[in-house]
Amino acid sequence: MEHRYRVIHCLNQFFGGMGGEEKAYQPPQLFEGARGPGMLLENLFPNIQVAATLVVGDNYLADKTERALREILALLTPWYAAESADKPKFLLAGPAFNAGRYGIACGAICQMVQKEFSIPAVTAMYPQNPAVIEYKKNVFIVRAGKDVMDMEEALRNMAVLGIKQLNGEELDPDRDHYIPHGQRKNYFAEKTGASRAIDMLLRKLAGKQIHTECTMPLFDRVEPAPPVRDMASARLALVTSGGIVPRGNPDRIEAASASRFGTYSLNGLSRFSSETHQTAHGGYDPTFANDDPNRILPLDVVRELEAEGAFGSLHDSYYATVGNGTSVANADRYGFEIAKLLLADGVQAVILTST
């Protein structure tokens, strides 16, 4: 008799048949048997049986992650920790396609389940789904299309990958259609590096497809803006990644890997002082910055220049974050958001300081 695999399948409120956006805050619930895409899965794989379906509102999980995961763990434990030989052997979540919050839910559940129960857990997402960056390192995420058009193919690849993991088979991101975990791993190729190099060059010259063995990290290069035409009437703003914040760090900007930036008033301030301001930045000796925060963000000199008429006026807020270990993606986002605020306030020039 063919081996039969029992699985638990996780879906959001929509695919779980509970409703649309209005049910997005639905706490997790467990239903016996297959629902929605789970039924298609059983049709595609007669040897797979969906023992139960977990349905959770994707906003509920994304907003109250810790609590939601605790509740999910409590629902799943009787199944996976059971003594029965018939207990489910792995978990499938999604596919989440390009839905960001659904992606977070699938990624978080898979990550928890494989850790808590030491069983395979597989999800599927569109490669540009924002949750991919967060979970690809630890979770097997099958490459899926943008929307439900790709449902069948994604389910198929998810199930095959789950079964292969269960059987301890060797996996390959290309062959098994999953998004690489981002880990570089050595292996012995068939030919020497020199011989592969010449093969690749001949293919490249012939206009054939080549697969580079080391994709370049791409650094964003910013074109410098043209000089400000008329500084004497320009509105100037101060922005820093050097972590200068009001004393007490009211927004709790992290000392490393900052998750936010802060907006702080300059009204009535002629300079920063150790009584009013400090640095929130880790990774450098803060003694001199705390002693005199103008060393990082020179408000004192800017005020002098303002009095001399070197520029029109100083914007009444400054913006600060911490550069230390902050990911490029986040830094990018803060930059865009700050620029939007500055443009709305009619600022033409910025002094940007870092450490």
Add this chain to the structure above:
Amino acid sequence: MIFERGDIGVDNVRFGEQTTLENKVLFLDKKALITFLLSRDTHIAKCVVSITRPGDSTRILCVKDVVQPGSKVRGDRLGEGRRHVLKNVAIVTCGKIVGYQEGIIDMSGEGALYSPFSTTFNVVLDIVVVPDLTPRQHEETVRKAGLAAADFLGETTQAVTPDTVHPFPALEKEPISSHLPRLVYLYMLLSQGLLHDTYVLGRNAREGLPRIIDPLVLLDGAITSGNCVSACDKNTTWHHQNNPVLQELWRRHGRDLLFAGVVLCTEPVRLSDKETLAETSIALVHELNADGVILSKEGFGNPDADQMLLTRGLEQSGVKVVAITDEFAGADGFSQSLADSTVEADAVISVGNANERILLPPMEQLLGPINDLSKLAGAWPHSLHEDGSLEVELQAIIGATNELGMQRLSCREV
């Protein structure tokens, strides 16, 4: 004009009364070799000579250079006539750690898979120098001892008929009309000074490069290594003598490609020097009417910038490039692995992540200065376990991620 290389393989290497090659067994007169080395360099205080064979339970430590023994049997000029080489014999020089970058060769076990020198019969010279030498003098002494020992052993090949003779005809000066793509080899040599030096025709590579050079001269042993860089991607003298890119280009010349020539260039330190060097090197590549370029490297970090500058410049001037590099992606493989990048580098051969760790089993015999073990680059204070096994990064193994493409090792994202 033609250059021939005669390969001679041996079945064994043993100590003997005389240094001779008889019936595929190389006998080495240890005393004569030591006397020879001591007599020609007063900086050597002591030299211990050992022999180790493929499959031995032997670990060679603090290896500085590896040299293939050989001798010229016909022709007076470099790149002409015939050179005989002992195909599977190598001189391995060891010494006290000077640059923190000396490496390991394991003759058996897991580590043997990563180094070409686990398959050669190795004559190991453990050299102790006289006190008060500068690091530079120390390295020069060891380097020259290795080269001299290779000549000493190479003499045995004079009257021997090689197993195979490889003929290398001179490259045609005039471009031949052909539909085959013209490939140029752009050969980067580490030459940053401060014990990071390579020698071309006996001169420091920092002088007189970049230049177009006759590949026959290179096959005849024009380049020697003087580098204290990480063991994994240091191009030893042996690697230069057996450059796999050169050999592969020759082998396929006229079949699926036209080997159009070699440009030698350096890896300088200053940015302005890097930019000038790239510009001049690219002009030389164009002089050879290249369609495509193979770009090999030595070292990592700083030289990444040279490789990217060259790649960008060549691609932008219409020449296709494949660059060979190793990676430093961290022990877990999750870090960004290069110090520089350019979008034009869309065809890169990876010869492995040098940070990946390997557990080397205990060995019965240790050769070389064993006290310096934990100071090897790629090791750490607790690398040496109680049972004698050694946990290191591949970085510590000689030739593990050779950027001339000598090995089969590669790296991929999983």
